[in-house]
Amino acid sequence: MTVISAFGTWNGDGSSFTQFPDAILPGDRWRIEIEPDAVPDSAQAKQYTWGFSGAMVAGTDNVEVYLTVQNSSAFSLADLAVVYDPAVLQPVAPLDANLKLISRASQLELVSADDSAAGTLSLRLTTSATARPFPEVKAGSGAIISLKFRVIGTLTAETTAGLEIRLADGTSLAQYQMPAKVPSGVVGDVRADGKADIFDLLEILQVLGGGIPASSLSDVNGDGRTDIFDLLEWLKVAGK
Ligand SMILES: [Ca+2]
Incomplete structure (x- = not known):
């Protein structure tokens, strides 16, 4: 937080402020402006458990990935970067329609930019609200951003795509090796491990949740x- 202050006097309706360059005198009034930090305290952000969920599926062009954060306190602004392997993944254009704040983050706004040569997607959580109550990512756990990528090339069961979440200052928060699933053809085999069992049902429940x-x-x-x-x-x- 940056506090900008000055002393001087307000006009009659309080809409403009004349700053006095002279010495402070009795009766002078202060103007105090608070400029919030764009980056949350990095020590605080590093205490949260960040991660990703999602898997590529052979035969499908796009993959949806969730950025997750566990045990976070409330925060209203964040400057993040997702680093991806541009040989395997490309963010789906237009970014505005394919990157979304979800769940407890959905009241904020997302400003995104992609540097595909570097494989870096910058994500700023922000708000244009000018009056209280300001929206925030509510304290809690779970997915906060949905990201859609186009998968480049042919997937096999061995293909992985590395993803990393960083603070804008470069601090690494989490890395994820996103797996590729090759459908087995077994009916109900959601996890693509060759059989349909209770774990596939649990996976559907996780999607619904x-x-x-x-x-x-x-x-x-x-x-x-x-x-x-x-x-x-x-x-x-x-x-059955
Ligand atoms: Ca369906």
Whole structure:
């Protein structure tokens, strides 16, 4: 926080302030402006547990990834950078439509810029609100940003894509090796490990709970989205 102050006098309706360059005298009034920091205290941000969730799926061009933060206190501004491997991933354009603040962060605004040559996506959480109450990322745990990437090249089960979240000052907060899933063809095998079992059902529940992003694998009934009907479909086709 930066405090900018001056002494002087206000006009009658308080709309303008004349600063006095002279010595402070009895009766002078102070103007105090507070300029908030754009970057949250980095020591505080480093105490949170940051991470990613999501997986690439062979045969699908795009992947949705969640940026997650656990056990965070409330914060209203943040300057972050997501570092990705530009040989495997490209942010989907236009950024405005494909990068979204979600869940407890959805009241803020996101300003993003992509430097695809460097594989760096800068993300600023901010607000244009000028009056209280200012929006904030509420204290808690879970996903706060959804990012969509286009997957370049042919995926195999061995393909991974490295992702890193950093503060704007370069401090690394977390790294993630995003796996690639190759659909097994087994009905209800959401995790693509060759069998349909209770862990696939739990994965659908995690998607419905907002913990991990949906994919073509969690869309069991194939209608283009993951919702409660996919859970019911899974119980019908695989939960016998
Ligand atoms: Ca579905």
